[in-house]
Amino acid sequence: MALSSKNQTLSDSGGVEEPDWSDLHADLIYLISQKLTDISDFVSFRVVCKRWRSAVGASDLPPQLPWIMDNCGSFRDGYLRFYSLLTGKTHTINVPQSADKSVRGSAYNYLLNSDWRTRKCSLFNPLTNQELSLPRAKFMFPGCVPSALFPGQSARFVVMSNRHDTSCTPFFLCQPGDHEWTRIKLDPFQSSDRFDIGEFSNKGFTFYDGRCYASQQGSRDTKVIDLTTHTVTHVVPPPEPSLRGVFVYLVASFGMILRVCHYKNYSKTEPSHFRIYRLELDHRYGNAIHPCWVEIDNISNQFLFLHDIHGCAFRADDFPGFVGNNIYFSRENYEEETFELFKYDIKERKTEVLPAPVNLVHHWFVPSLC
Template sequence: MAGSQPLAKTPDWSMLPPELLQIIARKLPDISDFVKFRAVCTTWRSSACVSDPPPQLPWFLEEAGFLLEEAGYFKSNLHFYSLFSGKIHTIHSPNSSGNRVRGPGHDYIVLYNAASCQISLLNPLTGRKVVLPFLDIAIAGLQPIWVGPDPIESGEPVVFSGYSADFKTGILAFYQPVAREWVVIKEPCSCSLRCHYFNGMYYVNEDENEDTKVIDIVTRKVVHVVPPPTEDDYECDGIMRKTYLVQSGGDILLVVFHYDELLEMADCHFHIFRLDLRSGNGGKPRWVKISSIGDQILFLDENNGFSLSCRDFSGFRGNSIYFIKRHQDMHDRSLSLLCRYDIEEARVEPLNCPFVKGGTWIVPSLR
C-alpha cells in the first residue's frame, strides 16, 4: 500500500554484547531477578555465571510455629522475605523437614536434628546438603555464630557455640572443611548467645561480668580480656538490653540494643562500640563508643548477625541496622517486627515484612 511504513524489526536481545550483559547481571541484587535473567536465553545464561554472582542482599527466613514444641522445627517449605523486592519466596525444601534451622549464614543455613544430633549445611536454593562429621560432644543450645560465603568450596570454617548439659561451661565448636574435623574449646562461662569468630579468633562475652575474652583458635589460649563499657556509656535507665558481637568492615563491634517488649518504637535504640586492642589507655584493650559505621549495614537476628557494604546495593543506605523487635499481642504471644534503625538519626522504622514469628538471615546463592 502506498505510503505505508515498514514494520519495525523486533530487536534480538540475545545479540547484546557479552560485556554489556555482564554489567547488567552484576547489578541484580535479588537472586530471583538473577535467575530470571539467566533464563532468557543461552547467551544471557553464559554471561551470568553462578560461580561469580552479583552481591546479594540477604533474605529473611521465617521462623517456625508459635507453640514451644513447634518453634524452630521446619517442614518441607521455607518462606523468605526479600528486602529488595518486598516479595515472599516459598522454596520447597524436603531436606529441612523435621530439623531445627539455624542462621544467620551466607549461602548455607544450618540444620540440626535433635534426635540424631546430626549437623548439616543446606543451600535452600540449590537443595545441596552437606552432612558434617559427628560432633562427639553434647551441646545444649547449639547456635552457629559464623557460616561464611561458600564454606565447603572456600575452606572457610563454620563456627558454633552452646552450653554443656549442666549449663556451667561454654562450648565453642570450630569445624574445618578442609581437614573435615572439629576443634572444640571449653570455657567456664556462658557464651552461647554472644560470640563471634573472625580471622582465627573467638570473641566471647561472659554473662556474669560481661567481659569479652579473645581466644586464639590455634593455641586455644585467651590472648585478651576486655572489660565492658561503663554504665555511663549506655544511658539506658530502666531499659533492658541485648548485646551482639559483629564483624563489620574489619572491626569487631559490640552492638547494644536497648529495648522493652512494651515500649514504642521510638523508645528503642542502639549503642555501638568498636574493639580497640591497641588502646592508648595504658596499653589495655577497650571498647570505644562510635556514632557511625560508615557505609556498612548490620543484619541481626535474635542472637547473631553480619555486616555488608551499601556500596554494592543501589538505593540502600549504610550506617543502619536491620533487626527484630519483639512485642506482645492480645493473646500474650511474643510477636516479631522486622525493623530498620537509622544510626545517625537514632530512629526506628518498621518494614512491611508479614512474618511475625521471627527468623534469621541468609545471603542467597546458587553455588
C-alpha cells in the first residue's frame, strides 16, 4: 500500500518517487515566478508546462533591471544588442521589421524608433515586437528624447525634443493614440509658436501621479505640470546655484521626486560625486506654502540608475546581490569611443568601476513582455 501526498509518494520499498512539479498549487507557482529577476529565466519558467503557463501570465513579470543598449546594434542591420548588469550576459535580438530605422531614445520598457525619411516615430518593444504609433515628429530632423513611461499605469506620456541642441528642448507631449503632439505653453502670456518660454534640460524630466516634473535649463527651476489641464501648478527654485559640470536628473522614486545632482569629475580614480534632494510641495514657511527641495543623505533600500536622458529607481529587496543606497551611472568618451559603468556608494561617497563589455551606449532599456 502506498501513502501519497501532494508532492511525493512513499512506495512499499521505502523509496521516494520524484514529485510531480506540474501539480503544484497555482499560488505557489506564482510566488516562485516572482523570484526570477532575469527575464530569460522567467520565460523558461512559463514554458515548463501548460499549468505553469496558465498560473503565471506574461504581465506577471517581476521587476527587471535595465539592460544597456550597445551601439554596435542598430535597426539598420536588423539587430539590437543589450548587456545585462544583473547576469553579465549579452543579448542579441533580431528585429528585421525595423530595418532602416534608428533608435532615438528609451521610454521605460520601450525604445523610441524613428524613420528618418518620413519622420514617423513609434514606441517599440524588441522582445514582443509590439509597436505603438506616435504622431509625426514636428522637427525637420526627427531626433527626439522621450521621458520614462509610467510603469504599471495605463496613461503613458512621452516628451520629445529636438536633438540639435542637447542642452534644451521644446516641450512637446503626447501619449500613444494621440494624433498630434501637444506643445505645452509654460507662460500664459506667450503667444508665438516660434519659441518656447521654457528651455528644459533633457535629463530633467520625470512623471508621477498625473504630473510631469520638468527642470528648466537656464534658471534650474522645476516646473510641475498637470497632465490633464496642461498647466503649471508649481514652480520650485533650485536648492543650489547653477554650476558648470553639474548635471541634474529628476527621478520618481516610490512616491518621492528626487533631484539628483551629478558633479562630474573626469578623473579615473574618483570620477564624480552626487548630492540628492527630495521635493516637498507642501513645505510651509510661516503661514505660506513654499515648495522646496530638501537635501537627504541616503535613499535607504533604493538604488538608482541614471541615464543620459532620465533616471529610474529600484528596491534592493527585489534583486538579490544588489544593495540599497547606491547610484549606477555611465560615462562615455566619444573621442576614444569607450564606455564605462560605475556604482556610487552614497554613504561612503566612493565610486566603483563595473564591468561593461559594450561599446558606446545610447539608452537603458527595461525588458518587458507586455
